[in-house]
Amino acid sequence: MRLTRFLEKALDSDGHFIYVVEEMISSLGEFEQIVLLAILRLGQGAYGVAIRSEIMKRTDRTPSTGALYMTLDRLEEKAFVASRLGDPTPQRGGRAKRYFSVTRAGVEAVQRAQLAYRSLLEGLQLLGGAHA
């Protein structure tokens, strides 16, 4: 039954079987959500250093640069973020900043993940009061 529903859902979408299955399987991990939310908060100025600082400021975690770039690459592969190169600056030895922005698919993925969290939190009193 589950398999039938899964196939119906996959085949309905313009026959894009592989793409749809890939999209359904690629859910967001916790760090991926944090990175996406940090990019959304930063808006136009979201590049590596700024994203890392925002995560440190908001979550008290210090992500390693390697993990951050790997996650950004993975999110770009999943088409959840897009990147563009800025202008080269002398402070960076003439190197351009790589700016990130969250795509529509990325926003939808965050929304899906957050809805799942809210649904699981519903009725629980973890933060002093019941969550609506």
Next chain:
Amino acid sequence: MPRAYFAERLLALFTTRERAAAIVGDLLELHCGPAGFWLAVIRTTWALSWRFALGFLLAAAAEFCTFFYVSPWFARLHGTDPLAELSGLLFTLFAAGTVFSLVRFGTSDAITRLGAALALLAGLDYCFWRMPLMRPATLAMMALVILLSCRTRLGRFALLRLLGSMVAAAAPLITLIYWFAKATAARCRNGCNLDLRTDPVIVVIPIAFLLSSGVLAGLLDHYKKGRSQVA
């Protein structure tokens, strides 16, 4: 700044030149001292490269094991015919490609799923080709898998990249194994007790598998860059 130049060249081995430059720019902004800078460069290089290195080594091991252990075991059991021999070679290469893709790109990647399906079908044909209806069934399933892949741009791109990498990886493997067989046969034309375990010519075997897996891994890894443009 020479340290930034060398760091950029190092990172560019595992990502595009523009991305490497942007990463180095970020690291220059983050770390003032040379020690902190190089530590961050090494950690970033490791994060970008470990999946490739592990995938390459496991693909070489998978290629070696399927070629020398799994395939001959079934060949002894059921015998082979020319088409089964081809299926055996495809099984070896698809298995290696699947292992690399699994480590490098994960289970949800189109190449991983396509490679696993084709490896399974080629393996079934090679191992059980004598069973009634096995060959037509596996060939029909292969055609169906290829047909389904061709329905989307991403699927067609993955299929072409996988098949192209298989052909390129097969070339050094077949050439070196053929040369090895010819070289050993020429030395023992009239029959001799050639102990391959101690003979220097045996070094060709790991070279063949490492070279073949290297070509496979390099081409499949290149797919990652193109995929983001297609998707």
